[in-house]
Amino acid sequence: MIEARNLHKRFGKKVTAVEDVSFTAEDGVITGLLGPNGAGKTTTMRMLYTLVRPDRGTALVDGVDVVQRPQEARRALGVLPDARGLYPRLTAREHARYYGELHGLSGATLDKRVDELLDLLDMRDIADRRTEGFSQGQRVKVAMARALVHGPRNVLLDEPTNGLDVMSTRSVRTLLRRLKDEGRCVVFSSHVMQEVAALCDRIVVVAHGRVVADGTPDALRASTGKDSLEEAFVATIGTDQGLMQ
Amino acid sequence: MSGLSFSVFRKELKDHLRDRRSVLTSLMWPLIGPVVFMVMFNLLASWYRQDRPLALPVVGREHAPSLMAFLERYGAQLEAAPEDYESRIRAGSLDAVLVVPDDYAESYSAGRTAEVQLVVDSSRQSARQSVLRARRLLEAYAQMLGNQRLYARGVSPDLAIPVRVQEADLSTPERTAAGLLNMVPLFLVIAAFAGGMQVASDVMAGERERGSLEPLLLNPAPRSAVVTGKWLATVVMAIAAVLITLVAYMLVVRRVPLEDLGVKARFDAPAALGMAAAVLPLALAASAVQVWVSTYARSFKEAQTYLSLLMVVPMLPGMVLALSPLQPKMWMFAVPVLGQEVLAGEVMRGEPLGALPFLIAGASSILLTVLSLAVTARLLSQERIVFGRG
Numbered sequence: 001m002i003e004a005r006n007l008h009k010r011f012g013k014k015v016t017a018v019e020d021v022s023f024t025a026e027d028g029v030i031t032g033l034l035g036p037n038g039a040g041k042t043t044t045m046r047m048l049y050t051l052v053r054p055d056r057g058t059a060l061v062d063g064v065d066v067v068q069r070p071q072e073a074r075r076a077l078g079v080l081p082d083a084r085g086l087y088p089r090l091t092a093r094e095h096a097r098y099y100g101e102l103h104g105l106s107g108a109t110l111d112k113r114v115d116e117l118l119d120l121l122d123m124r125d126i127a128d129r130r131t132e133g134f135s136q137g138q139r140v141k142v143a144m145a146r147a148l149v150h151g152p153r154n155v156l157l158d159e160p161t162n163g164l165d166v167m168s169t170r171s172v173r174t175l176l177r178r179l180k181d182e183g184r185c186v187v188f189s190s191h192v193m194q195e196v197a198a199l200c201d202r203i204v205v206v207a208h209g210r211v212v213a214d215g216t217p218d219a220l221r222a223s224t225g226k227d228s229l230e231e232a233f234v235a236t237i238g239t240d241q242g243l244m245q
Numbered sequence: 246m247s248g249l250s251f252s253v254f255r256k257e258l259k260d261h262l263r264d265r266r267s268v269l270t271s272l273m274w275p276l277i278g279p280v281v282f283m284v285m286f287n288l289l290a291s292w293y294r295q296d297r298p299l300a301l302p303v304v305g306r307e308h309a310p311s312l313m314a315f316l317e318r319y320g321a322q323l324e325a326a327p328e329d330y331e332s333r334i335r336a337g338s339l340d341a342v343l344v345v346p347d348d349y350a351e352s353y354s355a356g357r358t359a360e361v362q363l364v365v366d367s368s369r370q371s372a373r374q375s376v377l378r379a380r381r382l383l384e385a386y387a388q389m390l391g392n393q394r395l396y397a398r399g400v401s402p403d404l405a406i407p408v409r410v411q412e413a414d415l416s417t418p419e420r421t422a423a424g425l426l427n428m429v430p431l432f433l434v435i436a437a438f439a440g441g442m443q444v445a446s447d448v449m450a451g452e453r454e455r456g457s458l459e460p461l462l463l464n465p466a467p468r469s470a471v472v473t474g475k476w477l478a479t480v481v482m483a484i485a486a487v488l489i490t491l492v493a494y495m496l497v498v499r500r501v502p503l504e505d506l507g508v509k510a511r512f513d514a515p516a517a518l519g520m521a522a523a524v525l526p527l528a529l530a531a532s533a534v535q536v537w538v539s540t541y542a543r544s545f546k547e548a549q550t551y552l553s554l555l556m557v558v559p560m561l562p563g564m565v566l567a568l569s570p571l572q573p574k575m576w577m578f579a580v581p582v583l584g585q586e587v588l589a590g591e592v593m594r595g596e597p598l599g600a601l602p603f604l605i606a607g608a609s610s611i612l613l614t615v616l617s618l619a620v621t622a623r624l625l626s627q628e629r630i631v632f633g634r635g
Contacts, residue, residue, distance in 0.1 A: 049463055052628050074465040081463065085456025089263040090256070101252035102464035146460065 001027050001185050002154055006057035007047050009040075017043040019209035020057075025187045025202075027153070030180050032200035033189035036237065040209040041189040042082050045158045048187070049079045061154055075103070078152030080160055084143040088132035092123060095131065096145040103150035117145045120178075122171065137168030144175065155179055157188040161195055173199055197229050207237045249466040253474020257448050258481060267443040268482075274439035275486040278432025279493035285425050286501040292371050299378045302326035305345035309353070309361070312345070315386045321379070334366050340375035341365045343383075356394070424567065430589035431563030433490055433520060434582060437528040438535070438559060440486025441479035442552045445535035448475040449621075450548035453633055462631060469622040472536065476618055479532035487524050491517055516592055522603055523588035526610035530581050533617035540624050543633060562586055578605040581613050 002025040009018040018040040025031035035041050046052035048059050050070035059066045061073045086095060096117055100110045118127045121141045126134070131142055140160065148155070157176075161169045176199060179186050190196050196203055203220060205213040213220055213236040217229055224235040262268060304326045306313055313323060326342045333339040344362035352359035361383065365376045392402040452458045461471065498512040535552055542548035562583045571577070573591060578584040584606035591598055624630045 051459065051462060051631055071465050071467065074463060077463070079460070079463045081459045083456035083459040085452075085458075085460070087256075087260055087457060088455075089260050094256075094259075098252065098256045099460075099464060102249060102461075102466045104248075104465075106248075143460065147463075 001025065001060075001062060002048060002156075002187060003060045004044070004048065004057075005059060007044060007054050007059060008056035009043050009047060009052060009054050016209055018047070018054075021206065021209070021211055022057075023204045023211055023214055025154075025185050027185045028180060028183045029201045030176055030186045030188070030199055031202045031204060032196035033187060033204050033206060034193065034196045034233070035189075035191065035206035037191055039191075039206045041191070041206055042158055044206065045081075045156055045187075045189055049077055049081065049156050050074055051081075075150070076153050078147045078150065078155045080140075080143055080147050080155075080157040082158045084139065086131040086134070086139060086142055089130055091128050091130050092134075092138075092142045092145065093118065093127045095142050096149045099146035100149040105150060113149060113151070114145075117149060121145055121175065136163050137165060137171075140164060140168060140172065144172075148179075152184070154185040155187070157186070159190055160188055161190070161192070169195075193230060193233055205233065205236050212236050247470050247473075249470040250473040250477065253466070253471055254477040255474075257444065257475055257478035261444050261447065261478060261482070264443075264447075267447075271440050271443050271482055271486060272489060275432070275436035275490035276493055278428065278435070278490055279497045282425060282428065282432075282494065283497045283501060286497075288371075289425070290501070292374055298322050299375060299382075300324065301341065301343055301379055302330060302339060303343045303345065304330070305347065305349070308345045308347065308349040312361070312386055315389075316382055319382055319385070321382060331364065334364060334372075337366075337369055337371065340369075340372035341379050343379065426593060427567040427590060428563075429494055429593055430520075430524075430586045431559065431567055432494075433487055433524045433589055434527060434559040434563060434585050435556060436486040436490040437483050437524055437531045437585075438552075438556045440528070441483035441532040441535055442549070442556070444475075444479045444482050445532065445539045446542070446545050446548035446552060448478065449536055449539035450542040451545040453631075454544045458631060462625065467622075468625040469618070472618055472622045472625065476533055476536050476621075479536055480529055483528035483532050484525060487528055488521070491521060512593070516595070519592035520589045523592060523606065524585050526607040527581060527585045530610040530613040530617070533614040533621075537617040537621045537624075540621050540630060558582060559586070566590060573602075575602070575605065578602045579609045581606075581610050584609060 004021055004023050007018055007021040008016075010016045021040065021044050023031070033041050033044065043052060047054045048061070048066065050066045050073055053067060058068075062076045064073045064076060066073045090098070093114060096114045097110060100106075100113060105113060118124055121144055123138070123141045123145065126138055126141075131139065134142065155176075160172050160176075164172065176186055176188065180201075188199075197217060200217070202216055203213070204211055205220075213223070215223065220232045220236070221227065221229060224232040226232040226235055299321045301316065301321045302324050303313070306323065306325065317323060326339075326344075327333065330339060330342045334342060342364045344364060346360060346362070349359045349361065363376070363379060363383065366372060367376075391405065395402045395405060449458075452461065462468070495512055495517055535555065538551050538555060539548040542551055559582045563586050565571075566586050571587065573587045577587050584602075588598070588602055588606050591602075
């Protein structure tokens with residue numbers, strides 16, 4: 001479970017990236033962080049996964065404070081960050097193994113875990129190829145494999161389907177549903193409404209660094225009095241800029 | 246070393262060793278020193294070698310038969326000078342030409358001072374030895390004749406020599422060769438920097454540029470373990486470069502005619518061990534500083550530029566030391582780079598040093614290493630470093 005509590009972050013004196021963001025993402029639920037570009041989604045995610053220190057507020061990952069005990073919080077998190085660069089001279093399997101080792105796995109446990117992941121992500125055929133020249137879809141799979149190698153209870157994904165084709169998008173969705181069915185807490189950010197609508201049990205709409213709406217898709221429709229989600233979003237954000245694809 | 250640093254270290258080394266081209270670059274660099282050394286030494290030796298007969302082209306040979314007989318008796322090979330001897334001397338294909346003027350015989354018979362001309366190009370290092378030998382022979386002939394004339398008049402030749410100058414030449418071949426040898430410490434120190442340069446650029450600046458730094462730091466490994474692993478991979482390459490340089494020098498020195506030049510330099514196994522003990526601690530510090538600098542760079546290319554500039558640091562004191570070796574003082578050993586260059590130089594010249602200078606130099610390097618690694622680990626918790634500066 002992830003709880004964000006009044007997260008606030010400024011860069012320099014002028015730019016306020018995140019004004020005040022609070023929400024709770026439950027286990028066994030896919031929570032979507034939806035907002036136009038520049039709304040503060042990535043900064044919020046970075047504060048959740050401990051690489052950016054909030055100026056005010058904090059977040060708890062399974063009860064662990066990300067500001068006080070970042071290293072412990074990272075143990076409970078699996079993250080597909082904004083930057084998902086790979087090592088071109090290492091194979092897909094070596095990527096997963098490296099990250100597994102950094103999470104303290106070794107020996108037979110690590111081998112078994114990596115094999116499971118390669119099956120889960122359907123990447124047996126590319127497992128022992130160097131990642132140089134991989135397609136976007138294959139690259140995301142490798143990034144997923146290394147993010148999930150330690151079996152995290154909480155999974156954070158920053159725009160996971162960005163730049164993917166239809167088939168790859170579908171397999172990412174399948175994976176997220178599966179993680180949810182396993183009882184994990186899944187949070188992903190997106191600026192694409194359809195993406196969020198197709199996948200999320202709960203939607204947190206972020207605009208100008210604040211949470212402007214938070215609830216199930218049905219609750220959102222009801223509260224805005226609009227029939228379609230699309231119009232509900234436009235009503236909550238006040239503009240449709242950057243939301244449509 | 247924690248298991249985590251070792252994982253990082255193993256990954257970085259594996260990753261780097263798969264990049265054949267940059268490995269070759271790192272390891273070829275150190276070979277430049279020994280190769281230059283071999284070429285220069287062989288060249289020097291060929292200039293100074295005494296067993297070669299002195300070839301002396303002569304113009305107007307027929308005017309001075311007794312001089313010619315004297316020269317031949319003392320080993321000179323006389324030959325007729327070509328027409329264009331002046332331009333040949335300038336071009337370096339002739340070392341010196343002896344010109345005997347037409348009025349030589351006349352002046353000689355009359356007991357006056359007869360003149361001969363030795364045509365040379367004094368700017369040619371390679372001709373110096375031949376010119377010197379030719380001049381000595383001519384002076385010896387002049388002195389012999391002068392003595393005979395004085396004897397004939399019942400005068401002791403010693404009266405004509407109130408002061409005799411005995412030249413004790415400390416320069417020439419030995420000194421020049423020693424100057425070349427003084428480059429060895431410099432190249433060893435440069436190798437400590439050159440070896441790790443590629444890895445250092447890649448593990449930090451390269452990591453961020455390809456967008457893999459952010460995911461890497463999401464692991465629960467402490468920053469210090471990540472930095473230590475990356476530093477160790479750099480150190481391995483730096484040490485490899487230093488050892489390759491050292492071994493190459495040992496091999497080259499065996500093939501170089503050091504004796505011909507009368508050089509006293511120790512290049513046996515204990516000396517090599519001593520030089521390794523002097524320079525290897527610097528490999529730790531150089532790598533740590535390189536990793537630190539690379540963390541600041543915005544891109545791999547920028548890191549390489551900074552690290553190339555960093556290589557100038559050992560060159561400055563190294564050049565000064567190579568040209569005019571300093572009397573070593575204790576404080577010098579405490580200055581990284583300078584300390585190693587002085588130390589390696591002293592070992593090479595076979596000076597007894599004792600353990601203290603090694604300890605001082607090693608301790609200062611280790612201090613610099615710890616400091617750089619600590620600063621780098623702190624940098625990795627700064628957002629502007631992790632996400633790049635806008």
